[in-house]
Amino acid sequence: MEPKSLLSRISSNTTIPSVQSTNKFLSLSLIRSQNLVCFRTQEFLAPKIVLSYRRLDVIRSVENVKNVVTDEKNEEKDGIKKKKLAVFVSGGGSNFRSIHAACVGGSVHGDVVVLVTNKHDCGGAVYARDNDIPVILFPKSEDEPNGLSPNDVVAALRKFEVDFILLAGYLKLIPVELVRAYPKSMVNIHPSLLPAFGGKGYYGMNVHKAVIASGARYSGPTVHFVDEHYDTGRILAQKTVPVLWNDTAEVLAARVLQEEHQLYVDVVAALCEERVVWRKDGVPLIQSKENPDEYS
Numbered sequence: 001m002e003p004k005s006l007l008s009r010i011s012s013n014t015t016i017p018s019v020q021s022t023n024k025f026l027s028l029s030l031i032r033s034q035n036l037v038c039f040r041t042q043e044f045l046a047p048k049i050v051l052s053y054r055r056l057d058v059i060r061s062v063e064n065v066k067n068v069v070t071d072e073k074n075e076e077k078d079g080i081k082k083k084k085l086a087v088f089v090s091g092g093g094s095n096f097r098s099i100h101a102a103c104v105g106g107s108v109h110g111d112v113v114v115l116v117t118n119k120h121d122c123g124g125a126v127y128a129r130d131n132d133i134p135v136i137l138f139p140k141s142e143d144e145p146n147g148l149s150p151n152d153v154v155a156a157l158r159k160f161e162v163d164f165i166l167l168a169g170y171l172k173l174i175p176v177e178l179v180r181a182y183p184k185s186m187v188n189i190h191p192s193l194l195p196a197f198g199g200k201g202y203y204g205m206n207v208h209k210a211v212i213a214s215g216a217r218y219s220g221p222t223v224h225f226v227d228e229h230y231d232t233g234r235i236l237a238q239k240t241v242p243v244l245w246n247d248t249a250e251v252l253a254a255r256v257l258q259e260e261h262q263l264y265v266d267v268v269a270a271l272c273e274e275r276v277v278w279r280k281d282g283v284p285l286i287q288s289k290e291n292p293d294e295y296s
């Protein structure tokens with residue numbers, strides 16, 4: 001995917017994403033003056049908010065702004081470019097952590113270049129900061145007044161040159177602007193065998209409670225592409241687990257989550273290795289790494 005350059009669209013009031021690094025919350029706003037481009041920082045020093053104008057960096061040409069993003073070496077493997085990943089979380093982020101570990105370990109040909117969350121202090125955000133992964137707050141809300149708008153989060157993801165967006169326990173509806181900006185490039189993991197037990201209200205323990213109450217004998221995670229509605233996008237991968245007669249929602253959740261971690265890593269590995277293909281009827285398939293004539 002060729003990321004569109006943001007530079008041509010930057011106006012004097014463009015806001016670069018609210019990026020958290022280490023324990024400071026920096027909101028970088030691009031201010032154009034006298035043909036120079038400099039950044040305003042907004043640092044949150046608990047408990048006081050200090051708004052300070054500091055010339056973080058003076059860039060003589062707007063063209064150089066894109067170099068502000070870490071220039072990860074785009075390693076290639078078998079002629080395939082390493083993919084840049086954005087992960088969206090709202091909670092503990094165990095799926096995020098397993099994907100990040102797989103990237104670091106090399107089993108996923110990708111890099112997590114940014115974490116997006118609607119809760120600045122959630123476990124996933126803490127892990128990201130501890131691992132020097134930039135954190136973006138999205139969406140703007142009463143709880144997160146510094147969160148980005150849909151258009152700004154799209155602009156930020158373009159600036160990070162994100163190839164794939166991975167939702168991993170993100171509990172807000174992704175707006176249509178973002179869905180349309182990443183066609184066939186945004187996936188979600190859901191803790192049931194969709195289309196069963198999906199849609200508004202079906203998240204976290206609510207899902208597992210409904211599965212048990214239904215008497216279903218099987219459950220398991222689903223990875224699907226994201227469309228404008230909750231959990232209705234094209235199914236890409238699933239794994240079944242048994243539902244036992246004496247399961248509690250917590251026991252079932254743990255069984256499903258264990259499979260989620262492996263399933264999501266396998267799917268992300270396939271995405272990064274360009275092994276996802278689309279059948280003529282619109283069903284996405286994963287090409288086997290071991291036997292290229294096999295699909296699942």
Ligand SMILES: Nc1nc2c(c(=O)[nH]1)N[C@@H](CN(C=O)c1ccc(C(=O)N[C@@H](CCC(=O)O)C(=O)O)cc1)CN2
Pocket residue numbers: 167170171172173174175179188189190191199200201202203225226227228229230231232233
């Ligand atoms: N456009 C899309 N956005 C999101 C999708 C999607 O498929 N399309 N998946 C969800 C993840 N998800 C299930 O996998 C999911 C998350 C949250 C909800 C839900 O009902 N949320 C509540 C709010 C919960 C909260 O804020 O604590 C609600 O909307 O009332 C359902 C399904 C991520 N986004």
Ligand SMILES: NCC(=O)N[C@@H]1O[C@H](COP(=O)([O-])[O-])[C@@H](O)[C@H]1O
Pocket residue numbers: 089090091092093094095096168169170189190191202203204207257260
């Ligand atoms: N409908 C969305 C939903 O319920 N997602 C679920 O939230 C959990 C997040 O765990 P994690 O933060 O440890 O990855 C996971 O079980 C994921 O399937």
